[in-house]
Amino acid sequence: xxxxxxxxxxxxSSFQLRKSRMLIALLAIIxxxxxxxxxxxxxxxxxxxMGMEFxxxxxxxxxxxxxxxxxxxxxxxxxxxxAGVFPQQNVVGYTSNLYGLVKINSxxxxxxxxxxxxxxxxxxxxxxxxxxxxxxxxxxxxxxGKTVSDKLGYKIGTVLPLKDEVTxxxxxxxxxxxxxxxxxEDNQIFINLSDAQKLFHQEGLANxxxxxxxxxxxxxxxxTINVKYPQMELSPIKQISxxxxxxxxxxxxxxxxxxxxxxxxxxxxxxxxMMTMVMExxxxxxxxxxxxxxxxxxxxxxxxxxxVLALAGTLAGLFFGYFLAQVIGQxxxxxxxxxxxxxxxxxxxxxxxxxGLASLIPLRSVIGxxxxxxxxxx
Amino acid sequence: xxxxxxxxxxxxxxxLHALQDITFSVEPGEWVSIMGSSGSGKSxxxxxxxxxxxxxxxxxxxxxxxxxxxxxxKLTEIRRDKIGLVFQxxxxxxxLTALENVMVAQYYHSMPDExxxxxxxxxxGLEGRSRHLPRQLSGGEQQRVCIARALxxxxxxxxxxxxxxxxxxxxxxxxxxxxxxxxxxxxxxIMVTHAPEVGELAERQIRLEYGKIREIRVPGKILI
Ligand SMILES: Nc1ncnc2c1ncn2[C@@H]1O[C@H](COP(=O)(O)OP(=O)(O)OP(=O)(O)O)[C@@H](O)[C@H]1O
Ligand SMILES: [Mg+2]
Numbered sequence: 001x002x003x004x005x006x007x008x009x010x011x012x013s014s015f016q017l018r019k020s021r022m023l024i025a026l027l028a029i030i031x032x033x034x035x036x037x038x039x040x041x042x043x044x045x046x047x048x049x050m051g052m053e054f055x056x057x058x059x060x061x062x063x064x065x066x067x068x069x070x071x072x073x074x075x076x077x078x079x080x081x082x083a084g085v086f087p088q089q090n091v092v093g094y095t096s097n098l099y100g101l102v103k104i105n106s107x108x109x110x111x112x113x114x115x116x117x118x119x120x121x122x123x124x125x126x127x128x129x130x131x132x133x134x135x136x137x138x139x140x141x142x143x144x145g146k147t148v149s150d151k152l153g154y155k156i157g158t159v160l161p162l163k164d165e166v167t168x169x170x171x172x173x174x175x176x177x178x179x180x181x182x183x184x185e186d187n188q189i190f191i192n193l194s195d196a197q198k199l200f201h202q203e204g205l206a207n208x209x210x211x212x213x214x215x216x217x218x219x220x221x222x223x224t225i226n227v228k229y230p231q232m233e234l235s236p237i238k239q240i241s242x243x244x245x246x247x248x249x250x251x252x253x254x255x256x257x258x259x260x261x262x263x264x265x266x267x268x269x270x271x272x273x274m275m276t277m278v279m280e281x282x283x284x285x286x287x288x289x290x291x292x293x294x295x296x297x298x299x300x301x302x303x304x305x306x307x308v309l310a311l312a313g314t315l316a317g318l319f320f321g322y323f324l325a326q327v328i329g330q331x332x333x334x335x336x337x338x339x340x341x342x343x344x345x346x347x348x349x350x351x352x353x354x355x356g357l358a359s360l361i362p363l364r365s366v367i368g369x370x371x372x373x374x375x376x377x378x
Numbered sequence: 379x380x381x382x383x384x385x386x387x388x389x390x391x392x393x394l395h396a397l398q399d400i401t402f403s404v405e406p407g408e409w410v411s412i413m414g415s416s417g418s419g420k421s422x423x424x425x426x427x428x429x430x431x432x433x434x435x436x437x438x439x440x441x442x443x444x445x446x447x448x449x450x451x452k453l454t455e456i457r458r459d460k461i462g463l464v465f466q467x468x469x470x471x472x473x474l475t476a477l478e479n480v481m482v483a484q485y486y487h488s489m490p491d492e493x494x495x496x497x498x499x500x501x502x503g504l505e506g507r508s509r510h511l512p513r514q515l516s517g518g519e520q521q522r523v524c525i526a527r528a529l530x531x532x533x534x535x536x537x538x539x540x541x542x543x544x545x546x547x548x549x550x551x552x553x554x555x556x557x558x559x560x561x562x563x564x565x566x567x568i569m570v571t572h573a574p575e576v577g578e579l580a581e582r583q584i585r586l587e588y589g590k591i592r593e594i595r596v597p598g599k600i601l602i
Binding site for chain 2: 002003005006007009010013014016017283284286287288289290291292293294295297370371372375376
């Protein structure tokens with residue numbers, strides 16, 4: 001016990017004596033770990049968020065009648081058949097949509113018939129206030145886009161008299177929710193698919209179907225389906241696939257390069273600081289050798305100092321890194337970055353490795369110190 | 379058995395013969411002075427005896443242990459266990475207190491023992507100074523801390539290289555009185571000095587010239 005106390009005392013006093021030098025090395029490690037942990041957090045976060053969107057966030061295939069077919073509707077059952085082509089566990093969800101124009105008190109609006117229970121799977125990024133009646137057999141409920149709601153004053157509870165000008169059919173629906181998607185959906189009114197089919201007199205038909213499918217080979221599957229159903233056209237939804245995957249790869253190699261450069265510069269800074277420290281302490285080291293210190297014990301002392309520096313630096317670095325991640329997240333991606341626990345061990349081990357590597361050359365000079373030569377000088 | 383036995387020891391730095399064919403031995407309890415002008419090889423010789431440097435040829439035995447074929451790790455161990463060193467420039471660790479400087483020697487030897495270290499400081503008349511840093515101590519006090527440090531592990535042999543070389547007369551006297559006390563208690567001392575009045579305190583003076591033993595004398599008598 002006493003021995004470890006002396007060890008600790010020597011460690012602490014050596015830090016006290018070389019405050020400014022230690023501070024430089026510490027700062028180097030703090031800056032290094034902050035930038036690395038910040039970048040990794042952002043990278044992980046964006047990767048996960050985008051990756052989720054890319055794979056299972058929402059629809060990634062759209063089915064429409066092909067242009068050759070001269071049709072704009074198709075039987076709902078086709079969507080079901082096509083969903084059955086993919087392995088069942090890969091199909092997150094799908095929905096058939098039927099579009100039509102209605103008149104509400106002399107205003108023309110777009111009504112979309114859809115399956116309410118599929119909304120959370122096909123368009124999970126919609127912001128919804130209120131509730132949806134997810135029973136497919138339910139009838140008489142609607143939700144409206146935010147713009148429609150704001151402009152026309154449609155609120156939850158408002159009863160809308162829908163009138164199809166072509167067929168003359170009418171139906172009253174009650175607004176139960178308001179959605180905001182940031183897209184054209186904000187201008188539309190959504191009702192149950194079967195309500196829409198009755199209203200527009202298009203029983204069993206749809207204009208489009210959206211699929212959310214995971215797994216490999218979606219593009220290949222789409223081409224075979226297109227061959228098998230010449231009347232239909234199944235195409236990937238482009239905005240959330242290829243280009244973002246490429247972008248992610250680019251971001252990731254950029255992050256790797258930056259991390260390596262930062263590691264190298266931290267390594268250099270810590271190594272020069274350690275080297276200067278050894279040079280400054282030549283006499284002390286020589287004296288300790290005279291007093292019986294073996295190279296192993298002296299190396300351990302130096303490595304401990306480097307280790308303490310690395311750990312203290314990492315602690316502060318992780319702290320600043322978190323804020324850095326938030327700043328990057330807000331200014332570049334307009335989103336908060338969630339804290340990743342995996343960054344802690346990763347950055348700590350890296351910092352320890354860097355400190356250890358940085359100590360290698362200084363340690364060689366510690367071992368090479370000849371007490372007879374060093375202690376002779378004035 | 380002799381505490382120190384040197385036979386046919388030489389040291390060459392390139393073409394320079396710093397020491398040539400040195401042979402002598404030191405008995406337990408003896409005080410030996412090594413004298414000579416600057417560059418005569420005194421420090422070189424003390425470094426060989428303190429196992430901090432290896433002779434080019436010849437043999438150094440400490441307390442019966444023949445050292446020429448030992449590894450540097452083993453030599454460090456023998457130095458730690460058998461030898462206490464005092465330097466002209468003190469060589470205290472600047473950021474540790476007087477007490478801690480003594481305890482460092484215990485630390486690398488076996489176990490730091492604060493009580494014993496404090497007693498050693500008391501032994502050299504520094505009981506009130508144990509919490510002071512080296513720079514807060516006078517030269518004489520610093521050198522006494524070094525002596526306390528050299529004594530702490532009960533060495534068989536105390537080596538001192540010009541221990542009073544950096545001290546004024548008053549402090550020189552205090553330090554020399556201390557060495558005399560140690561001697562009277564039975565410690566074996568080898569002290570390098572070029573001051574005749576310091577050398578005369580020893581029972582035997584060995585005078586070097588150009589790396590060779592020129593003269594050995596005991597009080598009142600020249601042996602060689
Ligand atoms: N490491 C070394 N490399 C080369 N030459 C050395 C080395 N150490 C000592 N010498 C030379 O060996 C000779 C003896 O040196 P030493 O230090 O033993 O002298 P000294 O008697 O202690 O002198 P001083 O009274 O000035 O301390 C000198 O000429 C010195 O220049
Ligand atoms: Mg000398």
